[in-house]
Structure formats: structure tokens, C-alpha cells
Amino acid sequence: MIKVLIVDDIPETRDHLSRLLGLEREIDVAGTASSGEEAIQVSMDMRPDIIVMDINMPGMDGIDAAEIISQRLPNSPIIMMSVHGEAEHLKRAMLAGAREFLVKPFSGDEFATSIKRVHERELARRDQLHTQVGIAAPVPSADAGSDDDHQVIAVFSPKGGSGRTTLATNLALALKQETNQRVALVDANLQFGDVGVLLNLNPKNRSVVDAVDGGEPDRDLLESVMVDHSTGIRVLLAPPSPEGADLVTPAYMRKIIEMLRENHDWVVVDVPSGLSDHTLGILDAADQIMVVAALEITTIKNVRLFLEVADQLDYERSKVRLVINRSDASQGIRIGDVEASIRRSIDGTIVSDGRLAVLAVNRGVPFVVSHPESPLARDVITLARTLAGEGTTGKATEPAPNEKTAKRGLFARR
Ligand SMILES: Nc1ncnc2c1ncn2[C@@H]1O[C@H](COP(=O)(O)OP(=O)(O)O)[C@@H](O)[C@H]1O
Ligand SMILES: [Mg+2]
Structure with missing residues (x-):
């Protein structure tokens, strides 16, 4: 019944x-x-x-x-x-x-x-x-030991085109600049990975498929396929063509990320959109999930649905962070409205700068490196500083969205 x-x-x-x-x-x-x-x-x-x-x-x-x-x-x-x-x-x-x-x-x-x-x-x-x-059940890792303060940051969005790759790549570089610790950047978009393009890396480089050799992932093999970028970060590229994707199973991907976590202070993962087994495995393995969203109605709806899923998966509230990309380019939806709609506060905003974003891709030099003083880069650097700062000062507490906005609903009643 x-x-x-x-x-x-x-x-x-x-x-x-x-x-x-x-x-x-x-x-x-x-x-x-x-x-x-x-x-x-x-x-x-x-x-x-x-x-x-x-x-x-x-x-x-x-x-x-x-x-x-x-x-x-x-x-x-x-x-x-x-x-x-x-x-x-x-x-x-x-x-x-x-x-x-x-x-x-x-x-x-x-x-x-x-x-x-x-x-x-x-x-x-x-x-x-x-x-x-x-x-996506946790794979117990026997030799996790002194890597407690290492962080896997999954950059995710329920919707494609919201700026995950842009943020993941620039965030990895900003973390490197700010902390000078060991940073790995993983392109988990197995079918259509863009990280290599943003970093101007030769597609002939080895990729995650080359780390798959049947059975269990192998540490030495994984080490050998990581690409050293001139900025000092290490990159695990997506396969050069979509066919390679099938070889990397969800369990494999997850294990690889856990391995990278052991010998990197930061592992930033560019996660595909949508909730596939691959995605869920990565999100589970992550210490923090950065949800990138635009101020746009369908995106906000999907973020909301994702937050429900996150609750059902028993993710701690502090594990999920919300970042509004192109926050100044909204069509009438305000940050306060979004916070009220999803009943959470926004953890970061990134301004819109299409010219610089495109220039950076075309030149293959991320804006955090080429234009560190630009508002766009500064927003990402601020985010990196927040993450790095928390490592030493403990987790940030999460302020509740204020009562007044919380009652207003996403659209101000006109
Ligand atoms: N803050 C921003 N301002 C202007 N353009 C942006 C910004 N962030 C991303 N873009 C552009 O939006 C497009 C999609 O970004 P991308 O990072 O590829 O999204 P995703 O990986 O989520 O699909 C790209 O052309 C990128 O240059
Ligand atoms: Mg992308």
C-alpha cells in the first residue's frame, strides 16, 4: 500500500x-x-x-x-x-x-x-x-598511516560546463603556490578530460589507463605515469581518447586516488558531472567536495538534489562545500536567495571573467600563474588559502544562513 x-x-x-x-x-x-x-x-x-x-x-x-x-x-x-x-x-x-x-x-x-x-x-x-x-564501499587501506592531514579535494558539479576543470586546475596550482606542499591533480573525466589542455601538456604523455595493469593498482606504475608540470604539481591525465575510459573501473579509480593521497598533501580531482559509480567512488574517497555551481535555476535545483544525496550517503555537512562560479554574472538570482533555497551558506565565490578564462585556455597557462593579481585568480587563491588555513586551525564551523533570507525562498515574491 x-x-x-x-x-x-x-x-x-x-x-x-x-x-x-x-x-x-x-x-x-x-x-x-x-x-x-x-x-x-x-x-x-x-x-x-x-x-x-x-x-x-x-x-x-x-x-x-x-x-x-x-x-x-x-x-x-x-x-x-x-x-x-x-x-x-x-x-x-x-x-x-x-x-x-x-x-x-x-x-x-x-x-x-x-x-x-x-x-x-x-x-x-x-x-x-x-x-x-x-x-563504492570503502576499500580499507592497510598502509595509511601518517597521512591524516592529507586532503583529497573533489571538484564536482551536478552540471557540466559549470567550471570544474577551470577551478580544479587553478586551485591545484594555487595550493602549490600557497603551501609549497606536494600537490597532485587528477583528471577523472575519463572520456573527455580537459586538464591536459588547460596545462598545455602533450597528449602523448602517459595517462591513467597506463596505470591500469589488471589486478590491483601498482604504486610504482602509478608513480611512473604521473606527469610533472613546470609549476611543480604532478598531474594524472585522462586517457587521450574515450575508448580508454572503460579500462579504468570505479574501484580502480578510487584505489588510485587513495594511493595518491598517501604521498601528496593535496590531491585535487576534477570529477565528471552526474552520479555514476565512478563519481560516487571518488566523492566517497574525498575529504572535501567542492560543488561548483552557477547562479542559474536548473543548476541550483540539481545542487539541492545533490545535497539530499549527500545527506543520504551520510556525508558530514562540513565535507560538502559550495562555490558559486561567475557569481557576478547572475540573471536576477542572488547568493542570498540560493543560500535560502538550499539552506546552507556559500563557502566561496568566483567572479566571471570570460576573456581571461579563454585566454588562459588558449595559451595553456592557467590564470593563477599568468595573472595572479586578477580578481578571477584572487578568488581562487582565497579559496586555496581557506583550505590550507583549515589544515592548521581545524575545520571551519558552518554558519547557518541567516533567518531572514532563509524565509524568503529562492525567488523574491514579486
Ligand atoms: N569564472 C569564470 N569566468 C568566465 N568563464 C569561466 C569561468 N569559469 C569557467 N569559465 C569558462 O566556462 C567554460 C566551462 O568551464 P569548465 O571549467 O570547462 O567547466 P566544466 O569542467 O565544469 O565542464 C570554459 O569555457 C571556461 O573557460
Ligand atoms: Mg571539465
Whole structure:
């Protein structure tokens, strides 16, 4: 039985919706609520399989309630209902964490189908998460010893093109400049790795595929395929062509990163977007995950979903850091809005400078090296300093986004 909670301020509508589901054998309307506040209360007690919620309600509306519920009960998916089917409504519902959107009036059939579909998807999602976590289970490393303060920094984004490679590469160089410690940069984009291009490295160099020799990864072999860059960092390149990718399994990749961690103070990994087994293995092995996001609606939605996954994977909150790239190039979305939407504070921002970013790629000299005084480089250097500073002063505490912005929702109500 699918346990459903119906939320609507109008009693007749609640009755009508319950009746629509009356004949469904797999669906049980286990509760109703008449306001956003009550919906939160009831769902915390009842932990429904599905919540069906109206948007327009007096007091706390459905969007605000959905935001809170999706945060607290990520396993209780929400279907949002409204008489308005406009894109703006849909967008707000999605950002609040809703999984589906029903435009009133709808038939009993549509209603039941939607509930079953969302429920099925939710079960599949949990299933997949478990298998992936199973695959990515920690590989105990026997000879980890004095490398406690070594850090694997995974630079990740749910969305491609958000600046991962740019940040990972420049961050690795900034860490080298700031600390003069041992820094490794890993291009984990096995199919389409760009790190070599940004660093102007010859594609004939050896890459991660050359470190794969059946069986267990070999330390000496791994050492021999690392490329020494003129700046002093060491680089593990992605295969020169996509076919090579298949040879590097998730378990192998993870093991390689753990090995590099043993003899480097910093291992910066340029992680592919999307949650594949490869990605999850790397994120698991990482000490810190830098999530790079643009001030853009779909990206923020996906960051939010990623944070839910991170919670389900039991990652410490301090393990996940948020960096807004091109932070000054937003189209009306402000940092405060994002912080309110994801209920976390932003850990760093990087200004937009398309001219310099492109120049750096074309010349094969990262901007942290060629233009260390530029605002773009300085933002990355600040991030590196924060990371390096924490190594000696302990982990930073995480300030809660301030209450006032937290109530506003991603879009200021106009
Ligand atoms: N802060 C920035 N300002 C201007 N352009 C940027 C900035 N960060 C990245 N870019 C550009 O955006 C594009 C995508 O960046 P990239 O690092 O390749 O993203 P990803 O690795 O996430 O796909 C590149 O053309 C890059 O030069
Ligand atoms: Mg990239």
C-alpha cells in the first residue's frame, strides 16, 4: 500500500481527492492536512510515501512547506497541485523539491497514475543509491598511516560546463603556490578530460589507463605515469581518447586516488558531472567536495538534489562545500536567495571573467600563474588559502544562513 497524505486548505477538495483514490487498491489515503504548517507536522509523524499538496494555501503556502518537508523527509516525495500551470509555478515547485506537478482539475486516473509513478521512481532511486553505495564501499587501506592531514579535494558539479576543470586546475596550482606542499591533480573525466589542455601538456604523455595493469593498482606504475608540470604539481591525465575510459573501473579509480593521497598533501580531482559509480567512488574517497555551481535555476535545483544525496550517503555537512562560479554574472538570482533555497551558506565565490578564462585556455597557462593579481585568480587563491588555513586551525564551523533570507525562498515574491 502507498501511504498518501493529502494537503489542501479546502475541506471539499480534500474529500474529493480522497474519493478519487477510494477505489485504488494500492493507495491508502492515510491522512490529510489543511495548511502548510499542519502538513509539516503530520508528515513528520506519519512519514507518508507520497505527499500531494496544493500550492495556494493561506499562511504558509505549499511551496514553503514543500521546501521544509523535502529537506527533512527526502524519502517522502511531494506532488504539487495548482490551478495555475505556468512555467513560473512549475519552476518554484521544482526548486522546492517537488517531484511532479499536477494542474487542477485532473481525473482520478491521472491522479492515481501520478502517485504510482512517483512512488515507483522513488523506490528505484533508493535502490540505485544503495547499489551505488555498495559498490563504492570503502576499500580499507592497510598502509595509511601518517597521512591524516592529507586532503583529497573533489571538484564536482551536478552540471557540466559549470567550471570544474577551470577551478580544479587553478586551485591545484594555487595550493602549490600557497603551501609549497606536494600537490597532485587528477583528471577523472575519463572520456573527455580537459586538464591536459588547460596545462598545455602533450597528449602523448602517459595517462591513467597506463596505470591500469589488471589486478590491483601498482604504486610504482602509478608513480611512473604521473606527469610533472613546470609549476611543480604532478598531474594524472585522462586517457587521450574515450575508448580508454572503460579500462579504468570505479574501484580502480578510487584505489588510485587513495594511493595518491598517501604521498601528496593535496590531491585535487576534477570529477565528471552526474552520479555514476565512478563519481560516487571518488566523492566517497574525498575529504572535501567542492560543488561548483552557477547562479542559474536548473543548476541550483540539481545542487539541492545533490545535497539530499549527500545527506543520504551520510556525508558530514562540513565535507560538502559550495562555490558559486561567475557569481557576478547572475540573471536576477542572488547568493542570498540560493543560500535560502538550499539552506546552507556559500563557502566561496568566483567572479566571471570570460576573456581571461579563454585566454588562459588558449595559451595553456592557467590564470593563477599568468595573472595572479586578477580578481578571477584572487578568488581562487582565497579559496586555496581557506583550505590550507583549515589544515592548521581545524575545520571551519558552518554558519547557518541567516533567518531572514532563509524565509524568503529562492525567488523574491514579486
Ligand atoms: N569564472 C569564470 N569566468 C568566465 N568563464 C569561466 C569561468 N569559469 C569557467 N569559465 C569558462 O566556462 C567554460 C566551462 O568551464 P569548465 O571549467 O570547462 O567547466 P566544466 O569542467 O565544469 O565542464 C570554459 O569555457 C571556461 O573557460
Ligand atoms: Mg571539465
